[in-house]
Amino acid sequence: MRSKSFFLFPLFFILGLALVQCSTSQTTDSTQNNKIAPSSNLTRTEAETRSKLISKTHYNLKFNLESADTFYTATAEIHFTLSAQTETFLDFKSAEILSYTINGQTKPAVYENYRVQLAKDDLRKGENTVAINFKQNYSKNGRGIYRFQDSEDSKVYIWTKLEPFDANHVFPCFDQPDLKATFAAEVTAPKEWKVVFATLPTKQSATDGNKTQWTFPDSPIMSTYLFSLHAGQYEVWNDKYKSVPLRLFARASLKKYVDAAYWFSITKKGFGYYEKEFAYPYPFKKYDQLLVPEFSSGGMENVAAVNYNERFIQRGPASREEKENLANILLHEMAHMWFGDLVTNKWWDELWLNESFATFMAFNAVSKATEFKDSWMSFQRRGKLTAYIEDQYPTTHPISTEVPDINATFNHFDAITYSKGASSLRQLSYYLGEDNFRKGVQRYFKEHAYTNTTLTQFIGALEKASETNLRTWSIAWLRNAGLDTLKVTPECQQGKLSNLKFELIPPVNGDRPRPHRIPITLYTTEGKNVKAWPIDDWKTDGSNETRAITKSLPCPEFILPNGTDVAYIKMLMTVDHIKWAEKNLHLISNAQARGVFWNQAYLNLRDGSVKIDDFVKMYFAQYEKEQHTAIVQQFFTYWTAISMYAPNRTNIEVTIRNTILDQIEKGFWEQTTKASDPLWKKTLLSSWARRVETEASQHKLADLLDGTLDVKPLEIDQDTRWILLQRLSAMGYPNIEERLFAEKAKDTTENGFKAYLAAEAAKPSLQAKTKWLEEMNRPDANWSLARKQSILFSMFPSTPKQNQLRGEFRDQFYKTMSTLNKRNEDVSYNKSYANLAPMGCESNLIQELDNYINSQDWNVVTKKVLVIQNAENKICAKVQSR
Structure with missing residues (x-):
């Protein structure tokens, strides 16, 4: 699964990056801290007991779907074999059971606490059958x-998302990954609907009542969380890869925006790459991809029927960045067809491996099989930087942790799971050599196809292929949290390099540093040029070293570790590094190395090693000289950081801050107007518009909307118009109400309504914000989580006025957040609301929020959001104190 925009933490948490508290003990049952009824949970111990007992499971499922209903009816017939006659249970969430039959006997179901109890006396050793007829509501x-009705044409769409423990929301089942099963389905739906399952239908029959019955044969053996069902008036496109049918589905109202040819092109390139890389053909008989409305993640790797978020459809020409992002998500989910679907984790403590592998392989595939050859630079500026940041929060955790129950799983869908894990696999591939890593992966698929595995089996396959003992590496990298820091010091004699001193600093509260293999490049200036002097990699078991240099090399002016970004490490910087880069960084020919430097400088700014004044000077010296698009986009992240970190307590500080931001705004506007490629111009304009504050820039936004200012050859599409309007609304631009109403009337789509909600919530008025919070929480409102998040994630954009309002909102936030925590009805909503926590650099605010966090017992997922927000507040205070 690809998490939405990597993770659902808002922009202000990591200052412009697209993202997303561990319990103190990694082995404590999380029901103690999560306060979720134990019955809606499943412990690892329970799963292990059930796994030893149950085998040969098969589900015959019959669904009856009606267009107008907010519920559906169904029958589940479950066949399984018991190794002993003993009681067990089925997982089943919030349904109404209409009838219950076990081994031919109809009786009242013992259904309580979201479990159907299967009594010992009703079961037998050997084969058993349970049949349950039920009624279930769609989720919100x-x-x-999930059920969605399109406001534009009233057409209905149904889809499922079941990872990690939501198959039991759809039908009763043994909902754990190592109880793999086969599934057959019969679905009755309105005749104009299409129905999609893990297999292609063998029959479609007309029934009474203007409906069609779809019959689907047995699926491949798979875990319950990989089951899927889609139904509705989807539009469909068809193609083929070798003998594998390819289909693409989307809502009818979005048909004109779907570039099916591009989807199929990337899909075929992905299959070609993976089949060769894994030495294993695509394991299923068809491959469907479905764009589904209000999907809560980026994508989900259901067997042979992958879900995608509709944000991958643009209502205008797609920029290069948008096309690359789409290629990446397509190949991320495709990688799961092998790693996740063909071979599946035994339990959720290996979730990190499932997601890390898919992330690692997707960037590899995109860089080697598509036009986006520098795709790893996109990983560097988004996923990896996010991982570096999260790995230094108090909420950091080892890549691989004990997951005692399902609820603990939700605490680990983060950048450490995805991006640090992917970085560790990339480092491991470099450490072992790409060929050895590839052979190990091929061995793994060959030996474990259609089974469940653990980390030990994956590492074992790599050890055998590389003839390397990885026990020390595994413990150091996977069982320890935090980020190592590297300090490299040259020792020179008579202008020549004699020694390099390597010093590894372990993470705060860490054990000892990890093993690494790190490329090292020395730099000198020659006139107006910079010369790179690559030297042998530094390979270490975690120990420090002083390396004697035997080659004749000049004394370096600057040393950059990890210029190719294959390692996962922080470089300790000094003011001398910053001053050299201020003059010379743009002269380094390797764009990857420049991008690595900027990320490292940003990390050093955040931890106080680099002063904000020095960072800003370097920024101004370099940002107009940089030509690589990936690095230019990094500059937008740093723009947001500067706006947040620049002190504005006194009149002088406010003047300095405004002068700095005015200069940045003007510089990027000039870059935007000069850009000749309309798609690059679109990226620049959108990024610029999200950050502007000055009146002059606000007037430009209004003129662009009115058509009195143009940025030819770019045509402003509908989605870009909403970006401009949302910023004008956040700034309190005159007559914004009339503009928003007019745009809402013009854009009657669901996307348009959510964009309108975001713009309304962004207004610089507590009264307006409170109005929308009350509106969405009315008992009869029945809003989807997606609509609510449109408001919550747009409430306090980054501006001085909005920061002031956020401070005034504190008391209301504390009161509401405490109420939500006590009710704990919807952890996803509570987590989203927690993003409104106080933000600022003042010591009294930091202490206040710390006291609030420590004042009550929290769901660990919600607490993590709060702790991270205050960690950001403390970082801001540290930066300003320098």
């Missing part, structure tokens, strides 16, 4: 089975 939170 993007989990389980």
Whole structure:
């Protein structure tokens, strides 16, 4: 699964990056801290007991779907074999059971606490059958089975999302990954609907009542969380890869925006790359991809029927960045067809491996099989930087942790799971050599196809292929949290390099540093040029070293570790590094190395090693000289950081801050107007518009909307118009109400309504914000989580006025957040609301929020959001104190 925009933490948490508290003990049952009824949970111990007992499971499922209903009816017939006659249970969330039969006997179901109890006396050793007829409501939170009615044409769409523990929201089942099963389905739906399952239908029959019955044969053996069902008036496109049918589905109202040819092109390139890389053909008989409305993640790797978020459809020409992002998500989910679907984790403590592998392989595939050859630079500026940041929060955790129950799983869908894990696999591939890593992966698929595995089996396959003992590496990298820091010091004699001193600094509260293999490049200036002097990699078991240099090399002016970004490490910087880069960084020919430097400088700014004044000077010296698009986009992240970190307590500080930001705004506007490629111009304009503050820039936004200012050859599409309007609304631009109403009337789509909600919530008025919070929480409002998040994630954009309002909102936030925590009805909503926590650099605010966090018992997922927000507040205070 690809998490939405990597993670659902808002922009202000990591200052412009697209993202997303561990319990103190990694082995404590999380029901103690999560306060979720134990019955809606499943412990690892329970799963292990059930796994030893149950085998040969098969589900015959019959669904009856009606267009107008907010519920559906179904029958689940479950066949399984018991190794002993003993009681067990089925997982089943919030349904109404209409009838219950076990081994031919109809009786009242013992259904309580979201479990159907299967009594010992009703079971037998050997084969058993349970049949349950039930009624179930569709969900509103993007989990389980979801129903969406398009406001534009009233057409209905149904889809499922079941990872990690939501198959039991759809039908009763043994909902754990190592109880793989086969599934057959019969679905009755309105005749104009299409129905999609893990297999292609063998029969479609007309029934009474203007409906069609779809019959689907047995699926491949798979875990319950990989089951899927889609139904509705989807539009469909068809193609083929070798003998594998390819289909693409989307809402009818979005048909004109779907570039099916591009989807199929990337899909075929991905299959070609993976089949060769894994030495294993695509394991299923068809491959469907479905764009589904209000999907709560980026994508989900259901067997042979992958879900995608509709944000991958643009209502205008797609920029290069948008096309690359789409290629990446397509190949991320495709990688799961092998790693996740063909071979599946035994339990959720290996979730990190599932997602890390898909992330690692997707960037590899995109860089080697598509036009986006520098795709790893996109990983560097988004995923990897996010991982570096999260790995230094108090909420950091080892890549691989004990997951005692399902609820603990939700605490680990983060940048450490995805991006640090992917970085560790990239480092491991470099450490072992790409060929050895590839052979190990091929061995793994060959030996474990259609089974469940653990980390030990994956590492074992790599050890055998590389003839390397990885026990020390595994413990150091996977069982320890935090980020190592490297300090490299040259020792020179008579202008020549004699020694390099390597010093590894372990993470705060860490053990000892990890093993690494790190490329090292020395730099000198020659006139107006910079010369790179690559030297042998530094390979270490975690120990420090002083390396004697035997080659004749000049004394370096600057040393950059990890210029190719294959390692996961922080470089300790000094003011001398910053001053050299201020003059010379743009002269380094390797764009990857320049991008690595900027990320490292940003990390050193955040931890106080680099002063904000020095960072800003370097920024101004370099940002107009940089030509690589990926690095230019990094500059937008740093723009947001500067706006947040620049002190504005006194009149003089406010003047300095405004002068700095005015200069940045003017510089990027000039870059935008000069850009000749309309798609690059679109990226620049959108990024610029999201950050501007000055009146002059606000007038430009209004003129662009009115058509009195143009940025030819770019045509402003509908989605870009909403970006401009949302910023004008956040700034309190005159007559914004009339503009928003007019745009809402013009854009009657669901996307348009959510964009309108975001713009309304962004207004610089507590009264307006409170109005929308009350509106969405009315008992009769029945809003989806997606609509609520449109408001919550747009409430306090980054501006001085909005920061002031956020401070005034504190008391209301504390009161509401405490109420939500006590009710704990929807963890996803509570987590989203927690993003409104106080933000600022003042010591009294930091202490206040710390006291609030420590004042009550929190769901660990919600607490993590709060702790991270205050960690950001403390970082801001540290930066300003320098």
